[in-house]
Amino acid sequence: MSPETINLTLKVWRQxxxxxxxxxxxYQANDIPTAASFLEMLDIVNERLIVEGQDPxxxxxxxxxxxxxxxxxxxxxxxxxPEKETTLCQLHMRGFQDGDTIVIEPFRAxxxxxxxxxxxxxxxxxxxxxAGGFISVNTGQAPEANSLPVPKSNAxxxxxxxxxxxxxxxxxxxxxxxxxxxxxxxISHLALLPQGRPEAAxxxxxxxxxxxxxxFGNCTNHKECQVECPKGINITNIARLNREFIKAAxxxxxxxxxxxxxxxxxxxxxxx
Amino acid sequence: MQLDxxxxxxxxxxxxxxxxxxxxxxxxxxxRKFHIIVVGTGLAGASASAALAELGYQVKTxxxxxTPRRAHSIAAQGGINxxxxxPNDGDSIWRLFYDTIKGGDFRAREGNVYRLAQVSNLIIDHxxxxxxxxxxxxxxxxxxxxxxxAQVSRTFYAKGQTGQQLLLGCYSALSRQVAAGQVTMxxxxxxLDLVLVNGQARxxxxxxxxxxxxxxxxxxxxxxxxxxxxxxFQPFTTNGMGSNVGAAxxxxxxxxxxxxxxxxxxxxxxxxxxxxxQSKLTLMSESLRNDGRxxxxxxxxxxxxxxxxxxxxxxxxxxxxxxxxGNLSPRDIASRAAKFQCDQGKxxxxxGRAVYLDFAAAIKRLGRAEIEARYGNLFQMYEKITGEDPYxxxxxxYPASHYAMGGLWVDYNLMSTIPGLFVLGEANFSDxxxxxxxxxxxxxxxxxxxxxxxxxxGGYLAGTALGEVNESHxxxxxxxxxxxxxxxxxxxxxxxxxxxxxxxDLGHIMWEYCGMxxxxxxxxxxxxxxxxxRQEFWENLTLPGSTGEFNQSLEKASRVADFLEFAELVxxxxxxxxxxxxxxxxxxxQTEEKEAKRDDAQMCHVAVWEYAGEGHExxxxxxxxxxxxxxxxxxxxx
Numbered sequence: 001m002s003p004e005t006i007n008l009t010l011k012v013w014r015q016x017x018x019x020x021x022x023x024x025x026x027y028q029a030n031d032i033p034t035a036a037s038f039l040e041m042l043d044i045v046n047e048r049l050i051v052e053g054q055d056p057x058x059x060x061x062x063x064x065x066x067x068x069x070x071x072x073x074x075x076x077x078x079x080x081x082p083e084k085e086t087t088l089c090q091l092h093m094r095g096f097q098d099g100d101t102i103v104i105e106p107f108r109a110x111x112x113x114x115x116x117x118x119x120x121x122x123x124x125x126x127x128x129x130x131a132g133g134f135i136s137v138n139t140g141q142a143p144e145a146n147s148l149p150v151p152k153s154n155a156x157x158x159x160x161x162x163x164x165x166x167x168x169x170x171x172x173x174x175x176x177x178x179x180x181x182x183x184x185x186x187i188s189h190l191a192l193l194p195q196g197r198p199e200a201a202x203x204x205x206x207x208x209x210x211x212x213x214x215x216f217g218n219c220t221n222h223k224e225c226q227v228e229c230p231k232g233i234n235i236t237n238i239a240r241l242n243r244e245f246i247k248a249a250x251x252x253x254x255x256x257x258x259x260x261x262x263x264x265x266x267x268x269x270x271x272x
Numbered sequence: 273m274q275l276d277x278x279x280x281x282x283x284x285x286x287x288x289x290x291x292x293x294x295x296x297x298x299x300x301x302x303x304r305k306f307h308i309i310v311v312g313t314g315l316a317g318a319s320a321s322a323a324l325a326e327l328g329y330q331v332k333t334x335x336x337x338x339t340p341r342r343a344h345s346i347a348a349q350g351g352i353n354x355x356x357x358x359p360n361d362g363d364s365i366w367r368l369f370y371d372t373i374k375g376g377d378f379r380a381r382e383g384n385v386y387r388l389a390q391v392s393n394l395i396i397d398h399x400x401x402x403x404x405x406x407x408x409x410x411x412x413x414x415x416x417x418x419x420x421x422a423q424v425s426r427t428f429y430a431k432g433q434t435g436q437q438l439l440l441g442c443y444s445a446l447s448r449q450v451a452a453g454q455v456t457m458x459x460x461x462x463x464l465d466l467v468l469v470n471g472q473a474r475x476x477x478x479x480x481x482x483x484x485x486x487x488x489x490x491x492x493x494x495x496x497x498x499x500x501x502x503x504x505f506q507p508f509t510t511n512g513m514g515s516n517v518g519a520a521x522x523x524x525x526x527x528x529x530x531x532x533x534x535x536x537x538x539x540x541x542x543x544x545x546x547x548x549x550q551s552k553l554t555l556m557s558e559s560l561r562n563d564g565r566x567x568x569x570x571x572x573x574x575x576x577x578x579x580x581x582x583x584x585x586x587x588x589x590x591x592x593x594x595x596x597x598g599n600l601s602p603r604d605i606a607s608r609a610a611k612f613q614c615d616q617g618k619x620x621x622x623x624g625r626a627v628y629l630d631f632a633a634a635i636k637r638l639g640r641a642e643i644e645a646r647y648g649n650l651f652q653m654y655e656k657i658t659g660e661d662p663y664x665x666x667x668x669x670y671p672a673s674h675y676a677m678g679g680l681w682v683d684y685n686l687m688s689t690i691p692g693l694f695v696l697g698e699a700n701f702s703d704x705x706x707x708x709x710x711x712x713x714x715x716x717x718x719x720x721x722x723x724x725x726x727x728x729x730g731g732y733l734a735g736t737a738l739g740e741v742n743e744s745h746x747x748x749x750x751x752x753x754x755x756x757x758x759x760x761x762x763x764x765x766x767x768x769x770x771x772x773x774x775x776x777d778l779g780h781i782m783w784e785y786c787g788m789x790x791x792x793x794x795x796x797x798x799x800x801x802x803x804x805x806r807q808e809f810w811e812n813l814t815l816p817g818s819t820g821e822f823n824q825s826l827e828k829a830s831r832v833a834d835f836l837e838f839a840e841l842v843x844x845x846x847x848x849x850x851x852x853x854x855x856x857x858x859x860x861x862q863t864e865e866k867e868a869k870r871d872d873a874q875m876c877h878v879a880v881w882e883y884a885g886e887g888h889e890x891x892x893x894x895x896x897x898x899x900x901x902x903x904x905x906x907x908x909x910x
Contacts, residue, residue: 017822035546035659043772044549050770050825055816058824060338063512064552067436068342086656094659115482116822119338123459126339130451134444135403139323139722142394142401146358149412159405159430162437166341195403 005031006098010045012057013105018113018121024103034094038081039064039071041093058117066090066230069165072172073118074105079169079228087167087230107172110215111179122168124214125182131210132203133186135195154192161188163231170225170233176217181225183207184241185233191244201248208245209257273529273882275895278683279383284369284901288387291684295731303328306733307491309476311463311519313340315435315714316697317497318442319721325446325454327726332489333446334461334478336514336827341443344499344512345717348435349557351417351427352399352714354392359416363424365389370902371422372712376677376705377854377870378904379532379878381897383684384702391723392715396428398722402441406430427711432557432649438714442721461487462827463519464758465751466494466526466693473693474741477751479759481827484820486752488743493692493729496523497721500676500698502536504839505787506779509673510542510555516831517838520680520699528680528688529880529893531701533838534846535677537708537855538788540606543657544626544670548776553672554657557650558710561599563634563643564667566590566606568627572617578628578666589613604707604855604868607671608788614670621668628666635663671788675713677704677855678845681880681895685728686720689882691736694729696720701878706854759819762829767812771829774809778832778839781805786843791859799843806836841881841890848892851875872904 008029015022029045036044039061046056061071066087073088075081081091096102106114111124150158162185170181187204190196196203212218219238226235248254280287280294298306306329310321313335321333335343357363368389373380400406400414406428407415416425430437449455460481467475467490475490501517502509524530541560542553567586574581590609591598601609610627619625635643640663644651651662658668679701686694686702697717704712741747785798809832817823852861852868853875861869878895 033547033549036549037551037657040549040551043551047770047772050814050816051768053814053816056825058822062337062342062514063344063347065347065554067433068337068344068346068512070337070342090656092657092659119822121482122338126341126447126450126457126459129444130447134448135401136448137398137401137445138326139319139398139445139726140394142397145356145393145397145400146413148400150408151412152408152410155405155408155412158403159437162405162430162440163433165436166339189405190403193403193405195401 004034006034006093006096006100008032008096009101011101011103012117014057014117015106015114017116022114032093034092036093037064037089038075038091038093039089058115058119060119061089064089067165069167072107072167072169074107074172076103079107079172080167080230085230085232087165107168109168109171109177111177112168112171120168122166124216125166125168125179127214128179128183128207128210129186132199132206133190135190136199148194150193158189158192161185161192161233161237164233165231167230169228169230171216173224173228174217175222175224176220178219179211179216180219180238180241181229181233181235183211184237187241187244188237191240200244201252201254204241204244204248205254205256273689273880273891273893275529275681275689275880275893276683277381277895278685279381280684284382284386287383288390292727295727296734298730298734300328304330306330306493307332308493308495308729309489309491310334310495310497311476312343312497312499312699313443313446314343314345314497314499314697315438315442315717316699316721317495318343318439318446319718320495320497320696320725321455322442322445322449323722323726324729325449325452328454331449331455332458332491333455334458334463334476336462336481337459339459340446340457341440343439344515345439345714346436347510347512348714349432349555351429351434351711352395352438352718353426353709353711354396354428354715355389355426356393356396357426358414359425361424363426367424368392368426372703372709373705373902374905374907375709376707377868377907378705378872378876378899379535379853379897380703380705382899382901387724388703388716388719391719394723395715395718399438399441399718402445404430404437404441422709435714438718442718462830463498464522464755464830466523466690467747467751468526468690469741469745469747470739472691472736472738475743475748477748477755479755482822484818484823486755488748488752490741490743490745490748492733492738493694495694495696495725495729496520496680496699497696498699500679501838502673502676504778504835504842505536505673505782506775507545507550507552508779508783508787509552510539511552511673513551516834518831518834520695521834521838523680523688523690523693525883526690527883528690528693529882530678530841531681531878531880532678532706532845533842533881534786534849534856535706535854536673536842537675537677538604538607538671539674540603540610540671541629541669542672543654544621544668545623546621546658553670554653555672555674556654556667556669558603560629560647560650560667561606563638563646564599564629564631565633566599566610566627566629568613568618568620578620578630587618604857608857610671611788626668626670629669630666631662632666675708677701677706677708681878685731686724687728687732692732694725696725706856759826759830762813762826762833763815763819765810765813765815767814769812769814771813771815771825771832774805774813775828775832775835777805778802778835782839782842786846789857789859790846792847795843795847799840802836802839802843809833809836844890845879845881848879849875870906876904
């Protein structure tokens with residue numbers, strides 16, 4: 001463990017609420033231990049701000065083990081920072097140099113209004129899951145667990161897709177602020193399993209329609225999402241989503257949900 | 273305090289059947305007339321919300337995170353137990369029951385634990401039907417692995433992310449009910465008080481964490497599934513940053529008994545502290561001890577790099593003290609031994625609070641490729657956090673607080689001492705006694721939520737006279753005033769220290785005096801230090817901003833205030849338990865081999881504490897534990 005410390009200049013996005021315009025404020029962050037995580041670095045900065053009577057930087061976080069998906073910010077232009085398959089809480093300061101300037105911004109997307117500073121409202125992702133990201137089984141209805149064998153390779157592909165932590169980095173990385181990687185991960189997880197097939201067509205149509213309604217953009221194959229995904233979710237899942245969607249649209253009796261045009265709902269959520 | 277566990281009579285195997293028959297039912301048409309509040313969306317809370325909504329109840333569900341999918345159940349790694357006996361290796365409901373009772377050092381109820389084992393198989397069925405991608409064999413059937421010293425393979429798993437997958441399963445079921453209009457989901461809300469009307473739990477007061485608004489929510493019953501209190505040891509804990517005792521503590525102050533608060537599990541293999549800025553510790557799978565050798569330098573204060581310390585100047589203390597179990601000694605033993613070495617000044621690393629876990633011998637014996645195949649992802653995670661390559665230099669590990677066996681007291685129906693207040697999952701005390709076995713937490717959370725509360729809450733609602741209560745009731749007004757007064761008091765202190773700094777100080781006190789190895793003098797001292805710190809908190813806290821906004825400092829301060837009160841109860845409970853059992857080790861009660869020495873004649877009970885008002889010692893009550901079906905024996909590690 002190196003006891004080394006570095007001095008940093010932080011340019012942090014400060015925004016009081018969804019209606020505030022927001023601005024970058026520059027902070028001098030001196031004597032930051034290189035062994036600290038990025039969030040611990042922010043803790044140190046906030047501790048100093050609080051003692052000086054200033055408003056600390058708001059940011060979301062919880063597990064600090066890279067699994068809950070609550071943390072996330074754009075670091076020097078990259079969601080969760082520069083390290084591959086690493087959430088912000090698992091990014092460590094030893095990757096930075098003494099004297100570096102670090103630009104820290106919230107995940108920016110039309111569907112993710114800023115609550116304060118780096119904390120954004122990602123309930124739009126919940127709404128997409130509510131539109132169909134489940135298998136309709138009531139408690140008590142399940143057959144015996146081993147009555148339905150699942151090919152090991154399918155189970156593993158389903159698992160890989162299911163590891164999505166719902167952080168929204170894919171949306172923040174996408175020039176269209178599309179949630180296609182997020183949606184495709186859930187569609188793939190369930191479509192690959194026999195339990196998920198009965199509702200596959202309905203699910204694909206409903207989740208995509210909900211994504212559109214909430215103000216997320218569409219996919220134009222920039223592949224930025226795959227690069228920034230902290231769980232390494234692959235864009236082949238988007239191909240699978242497209243296949244499921246087209247199959248459902250063309251050959252299933254399910255109707256494509258149509259929502260009234262107008263302002264996307266996510267923008268109106270505010271504090272409700 | 274009246275403690276009637278309401279365990280049905282008769283043979284163990286038929287208790288739950290009998291209870292389900294005897295509990296009154298709410299007719300399908302009447303369920304929609306009942307409103308139920310669920311606080312918390314981990315495995316227990318999300319599964320309860322979904323299962324109750326499926327039945328037709330009107331459910332309001334609250335969580336402190338931005339979405340229910342963040343709850344800390346998500347961080348559970350290893351797996352979930354069930355008595356399926358798929359490997360044909362001798363498992364049974366009875367064996368799972370017995371292992372759990374014995375693992376808990378005979379401080380849990382037979383009736384509850386047997387029911388847990390009974391419903392374990394239903395959980396696996398349900399999770400598979402939900403699409404949980406459990407590990408499978410080539411034939412497409414479910415795979416099992418061994419876990420936590422059990423002699424059978426009964427653990428179902430999804431790589432090292434079982435908790436995540438199970439939680440996302442509950443979350444999907446919950447989301448389906450939100451879409452169906454059966455659940456109203458209220459994220460970023462923190463419960464700040466429980467509201468009682470005529471002695472019954474009829475609602476909660478919450479703070480909207482985005483706007484700061486104080487909100488009232490009324491219901492016919494309240495379900496708490498708010499997790500454990502391991503953060504009383506923060507930063508010496510694997511708990512998530514938001515996990516807190518607040519909701520349970522406020523319920524305690526409204527009259528709910530708190531059971532066995534001193535039963536806190538310490539996990540031996542976590543990445544140690546490396547600086548005073550550190551917020552928490554990260555768990556490293558216990559499986560590493562299969563091939564890693566634990567050691568410290570023989571010479572206290574040895575500052576050399578581990579590679580430079582010759583073999584004969586190293587103390588492989590677990591192999592030396594426990595020759596039969598060696599590096600695979602049980603969790604509590606391994607944790608205490610590491611602490612003991614560090615207390616003697618032999619700890620390593622920058623802070624001296626760490627021991628080596630060395631793979632050099634295993635790499636020499638098996639080759640690097642084999643070690644990489646077995647532990648590659650763990651080695652990678654270790655390197656990411658510490659910046660050191662464990663293939664080249666020994667890992668450093670240290671124990672950390674992990675799970676709370678103690679919690680709010682509940683009867684067989686999972687109802688607390690307050691009628692209409694139910695408590696599920698880690699937040700209750702019910703099933704793990706003085707020590708929880710690996711892969712049993714996920715099992716209990718889902719058992720409580722999917723398969724127990726849907727029956728027992730119906731029995732309560734059908735059999736209880738519940739008057740009309742809404743949010744304008746005086747009890748809500750009073751509770752809201754108290755909540756506001758407490759928040760205002762925090763802002764008026766205007767001192768100079770942050771809430772976070774108090775939490776860290778509290779964690780240090782608890783870890784030092786009420787941690788892995790306890791003694792009366794230390795506990796007394798700890799109790800005084802906690803009282804002093806609490807006093808300083810109320811004189812010297814500084815709190816930025818105001819209450820009418822998104823204010824994470826206020827959230828923290830409110831939680832720390834509760835922890836500062838709760839910590840004293842943990843210590844009082846540790847002092848009152850005149851024995852060592854499971855995770856609770858009082859140095860005055862040990863065998864000649866320094867093992868925990870139970871006192872079944874005097875201490876075979878659940879210790880329950882009742883709030884007696886500000887400035888008064890809590891009232892102590894006992895629920896005797898009666899063992900009709902198993903014989904109490906000494907846990908042997910030899």
